[in-house]
Amino acid sequence: MKIALPIKFVIICSFLFLIHQIVQAQDNEEKIKMPESNNVCLNCHGHKYFSFYNENTEINERKLMNPYFVIDSISYLQGAHQGHSCIDCHSEDYGVYPHIAELKIEPKLTCVDCHDFEAIATEVKKSVHMEAFGEFFQCELCHDPHSNKLVKSDMAELVRYNNNRCLNCHNDVDKYQVFTSHENPQLLVTHDWLPNQALHFAHVRCIECHTAVTDTADAVHHIVPKEQAVKNCNECHSENSLLRDKLYKHQLKEDRSEFNFYKSFIINDAYIIGANKNYYVNLISLLIFGLTFFGILTHTIFRIIKRK
Amino acid sequence: MSNTKLYLYPVWLRIWHAINALCIILLGITGISMQYTNIESPLINFNSAVSIHNLVGVIIIASYLFFFIAGIISGNVKHYRLLFKGLLNRLFKQGEYYLFGYLKGEPKPFHITKEEKFNPLQKVSYVAAMYVLVPAVIITGVALLFPEMIIEKFYTMSGIRLTTFFHSLAGFFILIFLIIHLYVITIGKHPLKNFKSIVNGYHES
Structure with missing residues (x-):
């Protein structure tokens, strides 16, 4: 097939314009850079191993970094504190190695020193965690400030990210036993009553069942005792699904149209029996049912009339 | 016309039909109940409905597999074989009888025999129900019993969501059929009269 010269010219120009736009868009993207001062810390804490010159032995030593003190620089740059220097929260004295022993027991800056989390704090105080561990239970135990971020766009990622906050301790014996001498809960066993367990774990957050239901978004910080956790399937699997006030709260807020619940549930990537019905499919099925009964009724009436 | 009795529904078929009807x-x-479940007043308790x-x-x-295999062995499947030539015409004739002819007391356009126990409308609707809708509802139902086997995404839509849509759709039309x-x-x-036939096996005309 022969393509006329002017058409060829238009195609080539369009292609070049597209390439130009893509390149420009990439250039315009704001590039977040790691603050330079962080490089000193990440030189060691950004890796599984670190090296230093031991003046006593006069040799270069290579040691294993405590895995809980390794900072993933990519997660850091994707997190909410991406522009911050380590010393914004940590003491400048950490610049010396070996670190000064007293630094470990010095009071650290906490989240509420910068953020106004009063409403959240009120809910956390009611939480089963706070009741058990008191002030020892701090925000960063769930929200790692080195990587914490708000995931909103991808529902599966949001669920996975949120659940990892819980699993971080509840699925790690070592971390779990920092707080309690109880044995690590066998999550799969304690949740064996839950049908399609893997699907539930992948599509809803732990906090859907393990937090109080109130109108405030901060209530997800009120973790209730396990005896009070939602165990009635109908709480989620119904038209008034509690997920409306939890997992899908933001999604529904964004779409305030008349059929928002139906619409929102059409675009999301999960299926909840009893909760996400499609308004239009419902209407059409009712219409078909209605027409069937109407047809039967009309025929019956004629049968009765004709019999007489 | 004298009353004739035809033995059309053997015992196995009647037992299967009863089980199938009860199951449906x-x-x-x-x-x-699951689809329209409501925490305040569920038709049936959600957990019980699921179980x-x-x-x-x-x-x-199991019942469908029995029907499928027994149909082939006994030859009952021949009643579900559609002859497409002139089918529309026959369907129209039978439809016209149900809508008008029957009310006027006209004779049936198609008489039931041992070889042709279904009229054209029955035949088409039974084929649609037993060889399209029920297999569709079974295939999607088995998939939903093992939802982790279903593909996660079909384009932008959840595979499970799509499967449930076809499952409910087929189920809905089975209910309309019923x-x-x-x-x-x-x-x-x-x-x-026809209820009696499916109980004792004899068709009376």
Whole structure:
């Protein structure tokens, strides 16, 4: 097939314009850079191993970094504190190695020193965690400030990210036993009553069942005792699904149209029996049912009339 | 015309039909209950509805396999073979009889024999129900019993969501079939005549 010269010219120009736009868009993207001062810390804490010159032995030593003190620089740059220097929260004295022993027991800056989390704090105080561990239970135990971020766009990622906050301790014996001498809960066993367990774990957050239901978004910080956790399937699997006030709260807020619940549930990537019905499919099925009964009724009436 | 008695429904068929009917009614009720479940006033408790639906679903799979195999062995499957030539014409004739001819007391356009126990409309609707809708509801139902096997995404849509859509759609049309079937079998000399036939196996004309 022969393509006329002017058409060829238009195609080539369009292609070049597209390439130009893509390149420009990439250039315009704001590039977040790691603050330079962080490089000193990440030189060691950004890796599984670190090296230093031991003046006593006069040799270069290579040691294993405590895995809980390794900072993933990519997660850091994707997190909410991406522009911050380590010393914004940590003491400048950490610049010396070996670190000064007293630094470990010095009071650290906490989240509420910068953020106004009063409403959240009120809910956390009611939480089963706070009741058990008191002030020892701090925000960063769930929200790692080195990587914490708000995931909103991808529902599966949001669920996975949120659940990892819980699993971080509840699925790690070592971390779990920092707080309690109880044995690590066998999550799969304690949740064996839950049908399609893997699907539930992948599509809803732990906090859907393990937090109080109130109108405030901060209530997800009120973790209730396990005896009070939602165990009635109908709480989620119904038209008034509690997920409306939890997992899908933001999604529904964004779409305030008349059929928002139906619409929102059409675009999301999960299926909840009893909760996400499609308004239009419902209407059409009712219409078909209605027409069937109407047809039967009309025929019956004629049968009765004709019999007489 | 003298009354003739034809033995059309052997015991195995009647037992299967009874089991199948009971299963479809239970699946329909529990299915609707799950779909329109409400925490304040559920038709059936959600957990019970799920358990019954799953159990009866497994029974209907076995029942369908029995129907399928027994149909081939006994030759009953021949009644479900559609002859496409002139089918529309025959369907129209039968439809016209149900709508008008029957009410006017006209004779049936197609007489039931041992070889042709279904009229054209029956045949098409039974083929649609037993060889399209029921297999569709079974295939999607088995997939939903093992949802982790379903592909996660089909384009932008959840695979499970799509499967449930086809499952409910097929189930919905089976229920519509059931309602029409229950009404149409009352059309005859006596409204209960056909009910009697499926119990004792004899068709009386």
